[in-house]
Amino acid sequence: MASVPITTFLAGFGVGLAVAAPIGPMGVLCIQRTLAFGLAAGLATGLGAATVHVTFGSIAALGLEATAVTLLGAGTQGLSLLSAVLLFWFGARILKRTTVLDPYPPQSERWLHLYASALLFGLSNPMTVLLFIAVIPALTASNDLQAAPVLVIGVFLGSILWWTILSIATALIRSRLSAGATALTNRASGLTLVALGMLMLMKAFGQTLP
Template sequence: MDFSFLYKGFILGFSVAAPVGPIGVLCINRTLHKGYASGLTSGLGAATADLIYGCIAGFGLTIVSNFLVGQQIWFQVIGLAFLFYTGIKTLTRNTSQAKFSTSYNKGLLNDYTTTFLLTITNPLTILFFLAVFAGLGLSNTKQDKFASILLVSGVFIGSAAWWLLLSGFTHKLKKMISDSILKRIDLFSGLLILFFAFILLYDLITG
């Protein structure tokens, strides 16, 4: 049994999660406002969506993957709506006393669900995983099933590890941030999320 696929999946998952995107911005912002648990839970929502798409690609569920890719426009529209809503909500959030909040567990299901939906509405992720599986020489055979399980599991663990580190580091800095700085962070975060939304809107219009 070749357990190297678990390691490869870990590196892949960590690398995919690390670049700054709307999920990363949300993770940081929610950690500052609601605590470590909220930021980590937000990240795990995205990691779960990646796990699902990885399973679809890894186990040859071509009917499902073809359907999702074929309906990508509708998924992108849903994702666009979520991004605009989240960006506006971030811009208009009341930051008063936010950094002293102790309600870490408040709304964790909502935190998890929103990032899960933001990630799952990007079915092109399947194409990424299909390319990875093909590049590693994994075909839809029984011998490759165990390797596929290890790779997909590694992706989830690697992604979760990144969100664990990001949330933990942000939480450590939380007490050093004043309300005025937090307000600026909210402004920047909201504008950045809206920027990602406009990029998606541009792709929809020109695509």
């Protein structure tokens, strides 16, 4: 019996790590914020992403995926449009921002803003929702609700581990970059987010690349 929670935890841990690890828009945002403002900014962004993963993981672990699929199907275009707008907004802010080599001052509202914006962005990404809905039920062989908290804890720890690794690795690179290199990296990040916003906009209107 003791092996069941461990297996469930490891399944959730693997899902959290696997969903977080691909470098998508959230990864670009985490890297850019760490380069611009320091390690704590990247960790605040990663915590927002991990909160989204826990939310979606909880929905799937509690067996509510059918309801989520129905709601998502009705609002996919709206979520894609919101995601595109946020990508454009983040990209534009990064492109307009003057490079900052010193970290943010230790003010709680700064970190809350970084966390909240990452949370909103993650919640607007329909692909993340679909990925959790597809993966987690396949990993839970039984419908034992007592195992759901163990699974969700595993998802959170797997996700937050990746964001911590990414933020620390980026912070180490940051310490070796010149101001010019940091500015160039910020510009590249901003352009990448704008390009991803264009792809999300095309997705919202059912278009594909030729």
